[in-house]
Amino acid sequence: MVSTTFDHLAPQKQARIRQALLDEFSQHPLATAQVARIVAQAGIARGAFYKYFDDLTDAYRYVFGLAMQDIHAGLPQPDGHEAAAYLAATRAFLTGVRESPYRALIRQHFRANADRLHNGPSRLGPSPTAWAATTLCHQTIRDVLLEPDTATARLAQLATALDQMEG
Known part of the structure; x- marks a missing residue:
């Protein structure tokens, strides 16, 4: 579950992190996804990633959940x-x-x-x-x-x- 720390970030920073997650998980299966690529693209420290998410699976579930909410909206x-x-x-x-x-x-x-x-x-x-x-x-x-x-x-x-x- 995404942390409350993430929820309190500036909207622009949240957007950068979400985009990095989306890019990583769109290009790489969860089994080969890397925190290193996510943090590099998002411009955050590796430790910050772990303040926001428990692990890669948690981050994946977060961005996939956002996708499902967005796609289902208005259906x-x-x-x-x-x-x-x-x-x-x-x-x-x-x-x-x-x-x-x-x-x-x-x-x-x-x-x-x-x-x-x-x-x-x-x-x-x-x-x-x-x-x-x-x-x-x-x-x-x-x-x-x-x-x-x-x-x-x-x-x-x-x-x-x-x-x-x-x-």
């Missing part, structure tokens, strides 16, 4: 079990990623970091159908980000699966 939220709403939310998320400064980070996450973080089991949904639809949407997002050329086919597959669940 349509499926209400009920409507296939069209889930498909629209998935398309909107993919568009948000494509147009986001976090695009490389999110792709790197699915390529190298997601399994390493051991996030645990999926959340229970309000209903089995909502859980299944959400799981299918997240898998489709992952697959499209890993293989962008398959987006049309994967979104069509998702639409078919969601329609069958609805019907």
Whole structure:
């Protein structure tokens, strides 16, 4: 968890550190990321890094969380079990990623970091159908980000699966 010390930094310094984290984790998997590159780019001391974050994983979770908040902001939220709403939310998320400064980070996450973080089991949904639809949407997002050329086919597959669940 990012420290309160970080929260009290000047906004410009926070922005420099966030950009250094984004650059590092967009270009390097967590397994090969280096504090040295982050602190050099951010213009901070190595000890300061450890005042702000417990370790590289903590810093990664911080910047990835910011990315998810930013990309999810304003997305349509499926209400009920409507296939069209889930498909629209998935398309909107993919568009948000494509147009986001976090695009490389999110792709790197699915390529190298997601399994390493051991996030645990999926959340229970309000209903089995909502859980299944959400799981299918997240898998489709992952697959499209890993293989962008398959987006049309994967979104069509998702639409078919969601329609069958609805019907």
